[in-house]
Amino acid sequence: MTTTDEALRTAGLRATRQRLSVLESLRERPDAVTAQDLHAELRGAGEPIGLTTVYRTLTALAGAGFLDTFDRDGEQAFRRCGEVHHHHLVCETCNRVEELSGDDVERWVSQAATRHGFEVTGHRADIFGICAACR
Amino acid sequence: MTTTDEALRTAGLRATRQRLSVLESLRERPDAVTAQDLHAELRGAGEPIGLTTVYRTLTALAGAGFLDTFDRDGEQAFRRCGEVHHHHLVCETCNRVEELSGDDVERWVSQAATRHGFEVTGHRADIFGICAACR
DNA sequence: GTTGTTGCAAAGAATTTGCAACATA
DNA sequence: TATGTTGCAAATTCTTTGCAACAAC
16 A cells, blocks of 8 residues: 555545656655646656646645645745654755654744743744755 | 835836725734635725736735745745735634744744754744634 | 545635836925 | 836636536546
């Protein structure tokens, strides 16, 4: 049983060829990708899949917590993410994303929220920069 | 000389009635607003301004560093921000935004980036929650 | 077989651009 | 007056929806 299958099962989605190809493509990808780009890439690789399905699959997986979403210049970008909560270090040149553990951040979040009387529902902390390879 | 005028001057923009009304509307507003909403509001208040101009003004001001931009459900939202760098605590119910100082965050950012060999170009750290009034 | 899924075409929605009229400095 | 700005309409883009054919369980 592959992790790919598990993800679909957990999300309550049937394992269709299209969804498997999306997950497979996302699996080892280090950078975030948009629905449009992923669709073009899959089509280019000969995988039969419609843009609508790519959108629906990515949205469903993100909703189930398997993907993180970024906003890239007005477009949604998606990336597979680990099980535990974390943050991102994004290279603005190559779009590569590295995951960061965020203990420090978690602490800051709860303290700041408490101080302002907020009930926390979520947070996001990302760092943007140029990675070593791109410099 | 108002701060509003200064902002335009600094951004190298002429002080037109439209831009002044945008800035004025943004001035004391505690929550982030989208171009569409701001346009509707200004029009509703009798201010003559086109949607195109609202977009152009907000984009220019954000580019000049006078506004912060958020992504609100696929739509860009803008908010006047202070001079010093800070972070946000956003109420998901009323969209009110409170500013947070972020010394802890700054520290985390530079340490994490260094650890990964990144040259930092920016970062964003926001907390989402429900504010005291909305609970 | 039943029910979920696909994908085309069309609809929607946010944002940008061309360009002639107009306002600011 | 010279140059920046406006705003309408049209064009672009990203994303969603209707619906009939189809695939997974």
